[in-house]
Amino acid sequence: MGIELAAENIITTRLREVVNWARRSSLWPLPFATACCGIEFMATACARYDLARFGAEVARFSPRQADMLVVAGRVSVKMMPVLQRIYEQMTEPKWVISMGACASTGGEFDTYAVVQGVDQYIPVDVYVPGCPPRPETLMEGIMALQRIVDRDGLPPSGGQRRPLQIAIQPTHEVRPQPVPLTVGGH
Numbered sequence: 001m002g003i004e005l006a007a008e009n010i011i012t013t014r015l016r017e018v019v020n021w022a023r024r025s026s027l028w029p030l031p032f033a034t035a036c037c038g039i040e041f042m043a044t045a046c047a048r049y050d051l052a053r054f055g056a057e058v059a060r061f062s063p064r065q066a067d068m069l070v071v072a073g074r075v076s077v078k079m080m081p082v083l084q085r086i087y088e089q090m091t092e093p094k095w096v097i098s099m100g101a102c103a104s105t106g107g108e109f110d111t112y113a114v115v116q117g118v119d120q121y122i123p124v125d126v127y128v129p130g131c132p133p134r135p136e137t138l139m140e141g142i143m144a145l146q147r148i149v150d151r152d153g154l155p156p157s158g159g160q161r162r163p164l165q166i167a168i169q170p171t172h173e174v175r176p177q178p179v180p181l182t183v184g185g186h
């Protein structure tokens with residue numbers, strides 16, 4: 001956020017940048033978890049990875065209260081209208097993360113019954129690779145979305161979607177260290 005010190009104890013900035021900063025610092029996720037990627041989302045939301053650092057620790061299961069839809073898992077053709085309805089019920093501005101190979105491409109489920117990429121039906125802002133993506137990769141995706149929100153500014157009049165899309169790289173080299181277990185409290 002661009003901040004300028006005009007004089008002692010006086011800070012100037014632009015409203016647009018303040019709004020963007022507030023939005024990117026409080027992304028509220030709605031996890032649309034249909035398969036194993038959903039379990040990885042749950043792991044990411046736990047204390048070990050601390051999504052609160054990004055202001056995104058409170059999962060909302062009402063579309064009215066969420067602005068970051070995380071599609072985690074394969075989506076069947078029959079389920080797609082439900083996902084579209086949920087997306088439509090979210091208020092603007094809103095963003096979509098496609099988490100994992102299944103959500104982005106159908107993954108290994110190359111069948112008539114599975115959607116071969118949710119971006120054929122709803123706009124996707126960030127694609128997170130992996131099967132499943134590690135929590136670090138999902139967090140990288142959330143940070144990529146924060147960069148989009150920073151650049152995006154206020155929603156354009158007319159409700160047009162933003163053209164920005166980011167595909168991030170896997171972060172397999174980042175691995176958490178095992179936590180030693182203490183037996184008997186000693």
Ligand code: SF4
Pocket residue numbers: 035036037038072073074099100101102103107130131132133
């Ligand atoms: S991408 Fe892999 S881990 Fe995620 S839902 Fe598909 S099969 Fe499961």
